[in-house]
Amino acid sequence: MYDVVIIGAGVVGGMLARTLSAYDLKICILEKENDVAMGASKANSGIVHAGFDAKENSLKAKLNVRGAELMPQIAEELGVKYKNNGSLVVGFNDEDVKTIKELYDRGCKNGVRRLRIIDQDELHELEPNISDKAICALHAPTGAIICPYELTIAAIGNAMDNGAELKLNFEVKKIQEHDGYWEIASDKDTVMSHYVVNAAGQYSDAVAKIIGDNSFTVHPRKGEYILLDKECGGLVSHTVFRTPTAMGKGILVSPTVDGNLLVGPTSEDISDKDETSTTIEGFRKLFDADTVKNIPFNKTITSFCGLRSVGSTGDFIISSIKRGFISAGGIESPGLSASPAIAEEIIDMLGVHGLVLCKKNDYNPYRRTAHWFREASVAAKNATIAQNHAYGRVICRCETVTEGEIIEAIHTNPGARDLDGIKRRTRAQMGRCQGGFCMPAIMRILSRELDIPYESISKSGGGSDVICGRTKETL
Amino acid sequence: MTDLVIIGGGPAGMSAALAAYESGIRDILILERDAALGGILQQCIHNGFGLHKFGQELTGPEYAWKYEKRVHELGIPYKLNTMVLDITYNKVITATNAEDGMFEIKAKAIILAMGCRERPKGALNIAGTRPAGIYSAGTAQKLVNIEGYMPGKNVVILGSGDIGLIMARRMTLEGAKVQAVCELMPYSGGLARNIEQCLNDFNIPLKLSHTVIEIHGKERLSGVTIAKVDDRRKPIMSTAEYIPCDTLLLSVGLIPENELSKSADIELSSVTGGAVVDQDRQTSVSGIFACGNVLHVHDLVDFVSDEAEIAGKCAAEYINGEKCSNISVNLKTDGRIRYTVPQRITQKKDITVYFRVSDVFRNVRINIKNGDKTVFSKKKNKVAPGEMESIQLKAELLDGVSELNLELEEV
Ligand SMILES: Cc1cc2nc3c(=O)[nH]c(=O)nc-3n(C[C@H](O)[C@H](O)[C@H](O)COP(=O)(O)OP(=O)(O)OC[C@H]3O[C@@H](n4cnc5c(N)ncnc54)[C@H](O)[C@@H]3O)c2cc1C
Numbered sequence: 077m078y079d080v081v082i083i084g085a086g087v088v089g090g091m092l093a094r095t096l097s098a099y100d101l102k103i104c105i106l107e108k109e110n111d112v113a114m115g116a117s118k119a120n121s122g123i124v125h126a127g128f129d130a131k132e133n134s135l136k137a138k139l140n141v142r143g144a145e146l147m148p149q150i151a152e153e154l155g156v157k158y159k160n161n162g163s164l165v166v167g168f169n170d171e172d173v174k175t176i177k178e179l180y181d182r183g184c185k186n187g188v189r190r191l192r193i194i195d196q197d198e199l200h201e202l203e204p205n206i207s208d209k210a211i212c213a214l215h216a217p218t219g220a221i222i223c224p225y226e227l228t229i230a231a232i233g234n235a236m237d238n239g240a241e242l243k244l245n246f247e248v249k250k251i252q253e254h255d256g257y258w259e260i261a262s263d264k265d266t267v268m269s270h271y272v273v274n275a276a277g278q279y280s281d282a283v284a285k286i287i288g289d290n291s292f293t294v295h296p297r298k299g300e301y302i303l304l305d306k307e308c309g310g311l312v313s314h315t316v317f318r319t320p321t322a323m324g325k326g327i328l329v330s331p332t333v334d335g336n337l338l339v340g341p342t343s344e345d346i347s348d349k350d351e352t353s354t355t356i357e358g359f360r361k362l363f364d365a366d367t368v369k370n371i372p373f374n375k376t377i378t379s380f381c382g383l384r385s386v387g388s389t390g391d392f393i394i395s396s397i398k399r400g401f402i403s404a405g406g407i408e409s410p411g412l413s414a415s416p417a418i419a420e421e422i423i424d425m426l427g428v429h430g431l432v433l434c435k436k437n438d439y440n441p442y443r444r445t446a447h448w449f450r451e452a453s454v455a456a457k458n459a460t461i462a463q464n465h466a467y468g469r470v471i472c473r474c475e476t477v478t479e480g481e482i483i484e485a486i487h488t489n490p491g492a493r494d495l496d497g498i499k500r501r502t503r504a505q506m507g508r509c510q511g512g513f514c515m516p517a518i519m520r521i522l523s524r525e526l527d528i529p530y531e532s533i534s535k536s537g538g539g540s541d542v543i544c545g546r547t548k549e550t551l
Numbered sequence: 552m553t554d555l556v557i558i559g560g561g562p563a564g565m566s567a568a569l570a571a572y573e574s575g576i577r578d579i580l581i582l583e584r585d586a587a588l589g590g591i592l593q594q595c596i597h598n599g600f601g602l603h604k605f606g607q608e609l610t611g612p613e614y615a616w617k618y619e620k621r622v623h624e625l626g627i628p629y630k631l632n633t634m635v636l637d638i639t640y641n642k643v644i645t646a647t648n649a650e651d652g653m654f655e656i657k658a659k660a661i662i663l664a665m666g667c668r669e670r671p672k673g674a675l676n677i678a679g680t681r682p683a684g685i686y687s688a689g690t691a692q693k694l695v696n697i698e699g700y701m702p703g704k705n706v707v708i709l710g711s712g713d714i715g716l717i718m719a720r721r722m723t724l725e726g727a728k729v730q731a732v733c734e735l736m737p738y739s740g741g742l743a744r745n746i747e748q749c750l751n752d753f754n755i756p757l758k759l760s761h762t763v764i765e766i767h768g769k770e771r772l773s774g775v776t777i778a779k780v781d782d783r784r785k786p787i788m789s790t791a792e793y794i795p796c797d798t799l800l801l802s803v804g805l806i807p808e809n810e811l812s813k814s815a816d817i818e819l820s821s822v823t824g825g826a827v828v829d830q831d832r833q834t835s836v837s838g839i840f841a842c843g844n845v846l847h848v849h850d851l852v853d854f855v856s857d858e859a860e861i862a863g864k865c866a867a868e869y870i871n872g873e874k875c876s877n878i879s880v881n882l883k884t885d886g887r888i889r890y891t892v893p894q895r896i897t898q899k900k901d902i903t904v905y906f907r908v909s910d911v912f913r914n915v916r917i918n919i920k921n922g923d924k925t926v927f928s929k930k931k932n933k934v935a936p937g938e939m940e941s942i943q944l945k946a947e948l949l950d951g952v953s954e955l956n957l958e959l960e961e962v
Contacts, residue, residue, distance in 0.1 A: 303673075
């Protein structure tokens with residue numbers, strides 16, 4: 077019997093698990109995929125928003141500002157790259173100027189610090205590559221960037237180091253209420269828990285429905301991106317937004333914490349909750365991004381698409397219709413930024429529902445950064461290699477990732493089980509050749525370390541098999 | 552201090568090492584990141600290598616072995632599983648491996664022979680999903696020929712580069728169905744003989760002026776949509792056609808691996824993606840030479856060996872203080888000729904100039920001009936981007952000039 081079961085291993089579920097793992101509780105995270113961070117928390121802009129966007133007095137505004145405040149320390153504790161690069165909302169015409177003033181006022185009311193409006197000269201001084209047609213900007217020095225899946229993986233890893241359990245490939249299909257506890261089941265497995273938190277992202281409405289909660293719905297809104305080579309990461313240093321219009325928020329251009337350049341997202345409402353394909357129209361819109369001059373799209377290394385969970389109320393939904401069962405739905409942007417504060421909010425509610433919170437005295441908020449080896453001095457690297465030769469064998473040439481780091485990604489909570497899992501944890505296969513050279517070698521390492529056949533290695537779980545059998549078998 | 556460090560132990564690196572040895576250099580070290588010498592030839596188990604060099608049809612491993620055997624016989628030192636992380640302008644090399652950890656070597660001369668990599672899918676901006684089942688042709692070649700596993704059974708190939716053509720045949724021989732090879736350009740980028748032997752002999756259609764416009768399938772690839780492209784290479788939507796398949800192989804270009812060259816501030820050509828070199832294959836940094844696919848992408852390994860021999864011999868001259876330069880002639884091209892190697896001549900002697908063209912041309916003359924004056928002309932029946940061409944430049948043409956233009960004239 078668990079004290080708390082969390083459905084969904086995205087940043088919301090992950091941050092909640094980590095915060096709860098400081099207390100004396102038995103916690104389990106259930107995730108339907110073969111890895112954590114497989115939903116919206118994998119594919120988004122990775123912006124820790126300053127907090128001027130959301131309407132004053134909304135849950136979004138409150139939790140965004142609070143979450144953004146907590147984020148630097150959390151990133152530090154979890155060893156996650158976080159960069160306070162500041163953001164700019166760029167205006168092109170009188171209409172934009174008006175909107176920028178509104179955003180400024182709203183930001184001040186929301187409690188965003190150090191906001192200011194800057195003129196064309198200062199804007200171009202800050203960002204020489206910004207469009208010549210830009211006339212002013214809202215500058216939010218507190219805006220920051222983070223890698224969303226790195227944060228999610230680290231939060232869940234830290235929760236697990238502190239005792240939380242993670243069950244992958246556990247798709248919650250049935251939930252039964254009993255006297256004082258819940259029974260939660262997939263097709264194969266059942267767990268029991270006193271409290272349940274539904275953090276199932278895009279599927280949070282479907283999970284809520286299982287217990288008869290029809291109070292909200294969530295629908296997908298596509299966001300497509302193009303990621304450019306590290307050569308282009310220096311094109312801008314701030315996160316550059318276009319001024320929002322009636323047509324939407326527009327496309328942003330931002331460096332990433334890893335030094336690439338990100339252009340996106342598009343915005344399109346769809347109905348299929350799993351439809352994450354990129355489209356020709358999407359690319360076209362991205363190619364038209366006009367806040368920054370001469371974006372070198374010929375340096376694209378990949379494109380991807382994420383689905384925003386747009387809730388039916390327009391605000392974050394954190395609600396409960398039954399004692400002991402809380403749902404977090406409609407956690408669209410700025411959900412990543414707000415995630416630490418969403419965790420606090422949910423924990424307060426769990427307390428109201430009767431969960432007893434006793435601090436553990438052996439709670440360790442720290443997790444060794446996944447890039448410790450990469451960042452080590454030559455002497456420290458050599459000491460490590462002398463102890464463990466695997467750190468001297470480079471497997472991914474483009475990103476210089478060693479066998480030691482790959483083995484570590486497999487055996488560090490939450491361990492990687494497939495090729496994409498290795499990619500997100502180590503950056504192996506994420507460089508210029510996109511795994512062309514190292515994929516077969518990584519398959520061997522996965523097969524050996526997990527003691528599973530080479531044939532069964534997948535790209536990302538489920539039916540995403542990489543190979544179809546031995547040669548000569550087809551003949 | 553080491554006399555000569557060679558980065559890369561493929562055919563280029565080994566040929567260069569042997570040539571330097573024959574020129575009297577003994578203090579040589581080859582650094583290779585793979586677990587064996589031979590480079591990409593290890594996985595090229597088809598034949599057709601060595602026709603020019605040995606008058607024999609060898610397989611890739613057989614060709615490589617001819618050189619590797621000599622390396623062993625002469626006792627030329629090499630380190631395997633060793634990744635070079637950095638080289639500097641001053642010829643300091645930083646590398647790492649399991650036994651030595653991270654270490655530095657200072658070299659009198661360096662030969663770059665790191666080869667090339669395949670252009671990945673991401674760079675193409677193909678719309679659709681991101682399922683398993685999409686590989687560059689070289690990765691598939693490694694899976695099949697080295698690892699012994701089949702990436703899939705029902706295949707479409709995008710791009711008609713040589714590795715793609717070879718893999719069309721290889722997958723067919725292994726029992727897979729190869730439905731089509733789509734090529735964006737109106738001509739193939741591969742060798743004519745590969746089109747004949749790898750596609751035509753197996754009735755695999757080559758769809759010129761076609762590309763893949765969408766990828767389908769959630770977990771594993773379930774199909775691709777292909778379409779014809781217009782003369783500006785834009786897809787013509789009305790020609791879109793869905794092909795069910797479980798595997799998409801990409802053979803859409805090779806890129807010389809010059810990240811290390813950049814760290815040493817070596818001047819690179821935006822056309823070849825490799826270093827700008829003189830007739831000795833010396834780069835803009837004195838004492839650093841380049842050869843093989845890291846310099847420009849070759850279609851035949853025989854030419855790689857020739858080029859590497861020049862680099863090895865000249866690196867030896869450099870080390871012995873014998874390399875001299877007495878002229879400075881830049882070779883320019885007209886766009887129809889995309890590039891030459893070398894791009895620069897610093898010594899008056901007879902020189903073979905290699906070049907590639909930008910399109911398929913028939914009945915042409917290759918002219919070398921000094922200003923308006925044609926100083927050399929040679930007729931060719933057909934030239935194509937997939938086949939490297941060469942001309943002999945006589946020493947006397949270099950007298951008193953600073954620039955020569957290579958032009959392609961249709962007759
Ligand atoms: C295009 C885009 C851009 C964004 N940009 C930003 C930004 O810049 N800054 C910002 O702050 N926020 C941003 N966001 C929002 C942010 O990504 C989300 O708010 C956040 O990731 C939501 O996390 P989550 O945990 O709720 O959802 P998810 O990450 O989707 O996690 C839900 C998890 O639940 C699992 N699950 C679902 N159903 C079940 C079931 N039945 N059983 C078991 N498991 C289940 C899913 O597999 C998934 O892993 C963006 C979002 C998108 C899509």
